[in-house]
Amino acid sequence: MTASMNIEAPETAPRARDRFERMHAAIRNRICLLDYAPGTRLSEEALAAEYGVSRTPLRRVLGRLEGEGLLQSVHGVGTFVTDVEIGELIQTYQLRLELAELTGKLSAVAPDEALWQDFRALSARSKAMIDAPDPRRFAQLNMDFFLALLRLTANEPLKDICERLYFQTTRIWLKSVFASRIDLADEVDIFDREVHDILRALEIGDLHAAALIQRAHISMSFERMRRNA
Amino acid sequence: MTASMNIEAPETAPRARDRFERMHAAIRNRICLLDYAPGTRLSEEALAAEYGVSRTPLRRVLGRLEGEGLLQSVHGVGTFVTDVEIGELIQTYQLRLELAELTGKLSAVAPDEALWQDFRALSARSKAMIDAPDPRRFAQLNMDFFLALLRLTANEPLKDICERLYFQTTRIWLKSVFASRIDLADEVDIFDREVHDILRALEIGDLHAAALIQRAHISMSFERMRRNA
DNA sequence: GTTTCTTCTGTTGTGTACAACATAATTGAC
């Protein structure tokens, strides 16, 4: 029965669209996890070669990333990872605070069993990170936890916007954290407490409280960043 | 003095980027003003010919519009103007309500003289529209007024998001209004009252009240649309 | 030595031919 399903399931997977999505996600993660730091110049030809395609489909991906504010192409010069000046960063964080609260107020859904499992795994990763802090893995964990929390929001447009703003600003915050090795351990500690607090609120079933805790942590992490910079 | 400024101002206008922006705005307006109704198939070749370019730069524009949720390309079939199903529409409007209130609460700026002039012109256009209702011109007026109001918001990311959501949903609302000729006159009346009320709030200097009025009108227009559909 | 102009180099942007794909039309078997 399951076999017959697998046999009959090419599932209308358009090869082109799938490849686009994979390249897009890959390059976006590299930017947001600081593999490509702000200001870095990307080589269209090198990236195209890496993915075994010509410049044309790659440029389509870069165009999308430019629309999302992560890249900027200049004719005859290059394609650069964008940086965010402090003024816009402040505005974005103010907005993220309000939106974080909205996610709790506006149509939030209780986590299902699959999400609970993911949360437990994330909690374990967070605890393990305390003994062995690592910048890159911390960045990945932070992103995974954020995306997991986002699954509590039923409002799709709001979800998209929060994701967009996260990808836009987190790399700047990460850059500030990674600047000094000492502070990383502190940030890991603080993050673990945030995970713990939010999961406890979720266990009680208080989604609004969870959102408020997240909001508070976004605000505080932004404050720490401003003082470091 | 002003002459010398004009002489020395080629102003680093990259021909390619400028052309991209113009094509993007033009096609976006056609979609949002219902020249291209939801479900319409766009011809890449015809559009490219219209703007005197090849498919390559045009496809870049279409790709951006796809990223903004206004188009969807399917390999071997065509590029179609997206429609919005009722479920997502409800979510988007709920979100727009909250964001409208945010624009008043979060860093709003008083209008300058240029904006006042634009508001007066918009008010006049609104009054004139009552005697001679016209679907296309009403759509344009509605958009212009929305964009003018948006200039009161200092928070750039919030501004971008509101604009994005407006472009995403208004065409659906317009489609509903245009469906019956009778209701257009009513909508024009209601719109004129909205303009009047908001401008009065602005004259007093109460930006928050203006945002609340706008919020109320968004909510009511959405209710009217649901009942018509 | 300084400045200006020219040339060179590497990048993004564009035009064009063709491949991949989906669908409608046609053909053929029965």
Added chain:
DNA sequence: GTCAATTATGTTGTACACAACAGAAGAAAC
């Protein structure tokens, strides 16, 4: 006549060659 397979047609997606462009390096004038 019906249904299947096949062909035909029109679309988006891709590859590649070249144009447009910006900046650096170098040459020439003084």
